[in-house]
Amino acid sequence: MTSEFDSDTGQARRRRRVTIASLVGALTLLVVGYVGAAAWASGRVPSDTTVGGVQIGGLGPAAARDALAKGVEKRATAPIELTAGDKKATIDPKEAGLAVDLDESVADLTGFSLNPVKVIGHLTGGVERGLTTKVDEDKLRAAVEKAAAELEIAPKDGSISVAGGKVAVVEPVKGQKVEVDPTAETVAAAWPRSAPIVAPVEESSPKVTAEELERVKTEFADKAMSGPIGIKAGDKTFEVPAVALAPAISFPADSEGRITPKLDDKLVVAVVSKAAAKAGATVAAKDASVTFRDGQPAVVPSRTGVALDTTKIVGPVTAALTSEERAAILPVTVAQPKFTTEKAQATLPKGQISTFTTYFNANGGGRVTNIRIAARALNGTYVPPGGTFSLNGVLGRRTPDKGYVKGGVISEGRLSENYGGGISQVSTTLFNAAFFAGVEFKEYMAHGFYISRYPEGREATISYPYPDNRWVNTTDGGIYIRASSTGGQVTVSFYGTKKWDVTATKSPRRNIVQPKKITDPSPECITQAPTPGFDVTVTRIFKQGGRTVRTQAFNTHYNPEDDVTCTHPDAK
Structure with a gap:
C-alpha cells in the first residue's frame, strides 16, 4: 500500500522534470533563434549604415562595395582645391597618389559573429563611419610642391614716383610661401571632400613698407x-x-x-x-x-x-x-666763346691751300640742280683749327622744301633715283680738296662701283645720315671753304695756312672682276654701261720743305657695274 507522501513526492519529481525539459527546450529554441539571427545578419550591412556619407545599409558585401564606389566616385576624382590668401591651385588626386580603399571602408560591416554587440548592431542598424584612404606620400608631396609654386607670392617692395608731376604710390605686397609638409598632411587627412583646403603659409614682408612710403x-x-x-x-x-x-x-x-x-x-x-x-x-x-x-x-x-x-x-x-x-x-x-676773336685773328686764312674741280653734263637734269644747291650751302663754311667738319651737318637731310629734286643714286649696286641724287659729286670734289689740304679723315666711303668722272680711289659718296664726309682740320690755321658750280663743273677750294705740300700716287688696278649682263623688264629700270670691279691703292704723300714727312695709304674696293639692259618701254 502506497502512502500519500510517496504519491506527492513522485508527482513533484515529475513536475520538476517537465519544467527542466521545458526550460532546456526554450533555451535551445533561443540559442537556435540567436544563431539564426546572427547568421541572417552576417550576410548584409546593418540597416541605416553610411560610409563616407554614402548609404549602404541592408546591402550584401558586393553590393555595398559597389554602392560605395559609385557614391564616392565624383568626390574621389574631383580636383582638390588649395587656397592661400587670394590665390587658388588644384591638385589631381590620381597624380597625388590618393585613392579610396573600398575594401577596408566596408570591412567588418558583414560576416558571421556571435558577439551580442555586433548581432544587436546588425539588427538595430545606425552605423556611421568615414572612408579609409590610401596615400602615396611621395606623390602627394610632389603634387603639393607643384601647387605651392602656383600659390607662392614673392614679396614686392612698394614704390613712389612723381612722373608727370603727379605723386603716385604703389603699395607693397607681402610675400607668401606654402608650407609643404603640413599642407600634405592636411590634404591626406581631409581628402576626399569638396570644400577648398586652406594651405598653411609662411608670410614675408617687403623691405619698403607702406609706412615708409x-x-x-x-x-x-x-x-x-x-x-x-x-x-x-x-x-x-x-x-x-x-x-x-x-x-x-x-x-x-x-x-x-x-x-x-x-x-x-x-x-x-x-x-x-x-x-x-x-x-x-x-x-x-x-x-x-x-x-x-x-x-x-x-x-x-x-x-x-x-x-x-x-x-x-x-x-x-x-x-x-x-x-x-x-x-x-x-x-x-x-x-666765354670757344673760338675767340683773338684766336680767329691769329688763324685767319693766309691763302689758298688746295682746290679741286670735277665735271658733269650741264644738261644732266635733276642732279645738276642738286649739285648747285649743295655747293651754295657749302660755300662760306669755316672750320677752325682742330674743328670737325661734317658735310651731312652742313647740308642736312635733302628734302623738296630745300629745293632738292630727284636725281641718280646708287642703291644696292643699281642706278636709281632719290631726292638729292648727284650731290655725291660735291662730296667727291670736297674730298679731294680736303685730301690735298692734308686734313685727317674720320669718315668717308667710296661709291659701290667706279664712276669714270672721278679719280680712282679718291672719291666719296654721301647719304643721310650715313655715310658722311667727315674730317678734322689738322692744319695750323682755320679753313674757309669756297664752293661754286657753274656750267658743267663744280669747284671746291680751301683757304687757310698751308702746312704741307701734298701729292698722290696710284697703284695699278688689281683683283679685276668682270660685270654680269642683266635684262630688266621693270619700268623703274635704268640702263647701265658695264664697268669692271677692281681694287686700287692711293698713297697720300706729306712733304715739308721738299722732304717727305709721312705717307698714308687709301685702299678702295669697287664692285663691277653690271651691264643692264632695260626692256620696258617706260624705262630710262
Missing part, C-alpha cells in the same frame, strides 16, 4: 610737386614747373628699406638752364667766325654771354623743392 610722400614728394620753383639769376627771375623737374627725381631705397629722394644732377642743370635761356636770364656766347670781304678774309668778332654757374644749381633747387618759399637764388657767370 607715406613718410616720403608727406615729407618730400607732395611738397616737391606742389608748384613751380621761383628762381632769381642775376637781374632776371623765372619759374621752373615741378613737372619739368619730375624726370630728375627718383626714390631709391637702401638695404633696410629706407627711401632717400635722389636728384639727377645733369637733368636738373639741363632743365634749369633751358628755363633760364627761355627767360633771357642767360645768353649763349658766340664764337668768332670768318668771312670773305672784297676777296679778303675778315673776322666777325666773338661775343661773351651770361651763364649759370652749373656747380651751384642743384643744391639751391633741391632745397627749394621742400621749402616754404619754394625759391632759389642762382649765381651767374660770364660765358
Whole structure:
C-alpha cells in the first residue's frame, strides 16, 4: 500500500522534470533563434549604415562595395582645391597618389559573429563611419610642391614716383610661401571632400613698407610737386614747373628699406638752364667766325654771354623743392666763346691751300640742280683749327622744301633715283680738296662701283645720315671753304695756312672682276654701261720743305657695274 507522501513526492519529481525539459527546450529554441539571427545578419550591412556619407545599409558585401564606389566616385576624382590668401591651385588626386580603399571602408560591416554587440548592431542598424584612404606620400608631396609654386607670392617692395608731376604710390605686397609638409598632411587627412583646403603659409614682408612710403610722400614728394620753383639769376627771375623737374627725381631705397629722394644732377642743370635761356636770364656766347670781304678774309668778332654757374644749381633747387618759399637764388657767370676773336685773328686764312674741280653734263637734269644747291650751302663754311667738319651737318637731310629734286643714286649696286641724287659729286670734289689740304679723315666711303668722272680711289659718296664726309682740320690755321658750280663743273677750294705740300700716287688696278649682263623688264629700270670691279691703292704723300714727312695709304674696293639692259618701254 502506497502512502500519500510517496504519491506527492513522485508527482513533484515529475513536475520538476517537465519544467527542466521545458526550460532546456526554450533555451535551445533561443540559442537556435540567436544563431539564426546572427547568421541572417552576417550576410548584409546593418540597416541605416553610411560610409563616407554614402548609404549602404541592408546591402550584401558586393553590393555595398559597389554602392560605395559609385557614391564616392565624383568626390574621389574631383580636383582638390588649395587656397592661400587670394590665390587658388588644384591638385589631381590620381597624380597625388590618393585613392579610396573600398575594401577596408566596408570591412567588418558583414560576416558571421556571435558577439551580442555586433548581432544587436546588425539588427538595430545606425552605423556611421568615414572612408579609409590610401596615400602615396611621395606623390602627394610632389603634387603639393607643384601647387605651392602656383600659390607662392614673392614679396614686392612698394614704390613712389612723381612722373608727370603727379605723386603716385604703389603699395607693397607681402610675400607668401606654402608650407609643404603640413599642407600634405592636411590634404591626406581631409581628402576626399569638396570644400577648398586652406594651405598653411609662411608670410614675408617687403623691405619698403607702406609706412615708409607715406613718410616720403608727406615729407618730400607732395611738397616737391606742389608748384613751380621761383628762381632769381642775376637781374632776371623765372619759374621752373615741378613737372619739368619730375624726370630728375627718383626714390631709391637702401638695404633696410629706407627711401632717400635722389636728384639727377645733369637733368636738373639741363632743365634749369633751358628755363633760364627761355627767360633771357642767360645768353649763349658766340664764337668768332670768318668771312670773305672784297676777296679778303675778315673776322666777325666773338661775343661773351651770361651763364649759370652749373656747380651751384642743384643744391639751391633741391632745397627749394621742400621749402616754404619754394625759391632759389642762382649765381651767374660770364660765358666765354670757344673760338675767340683773338684766336680767329691769329688763324685767319693766309691763302689758298688746295682746290679741286670735277665735271658733269650741264644738261644732266635733276642732279645738276642738286649739285648747285649743295655747293651754295657749302660755300662760306669755316672750320677752325682742330674743328670737325661734317658735310651731312652742313647740308642736312635733302628734302623738296630745300629745293632738292630727284636725281641718280646708287642703291644696292643699281642706278636709281632719290631726292638729292648727284650731290655725291660735291662730296667727291670736297674730298679731294680736303685730301690735298692734308686734313685727317674720320669718315668717308667710296661709291659701290667706279664712276669714270672721278679719280680712282679718291672719291666719296654721301647719304643721310650715313655715310658722311667727315674730317678734322689738322692744319695750323682755320679753313674757309669756297664752293661754286657753274656750267658743267663744280669747284671746291680751301683757304687757310698751308702746312704741307701734298701729292698722290696710284697703284695699278688689281683683283679685276668682270660685270654680269642683266635684262630688266621693270619700268623703274635704268640702263647701265658695264664697268669692271677692281681694287686700287692711293698713297697720300706729306712733304715739308721738299722732304717727305709721312705717307698714308687709301685702299678702295669697287664692285663691277653690271651691264643692264632695260626692256620696258617706260624705262630710262
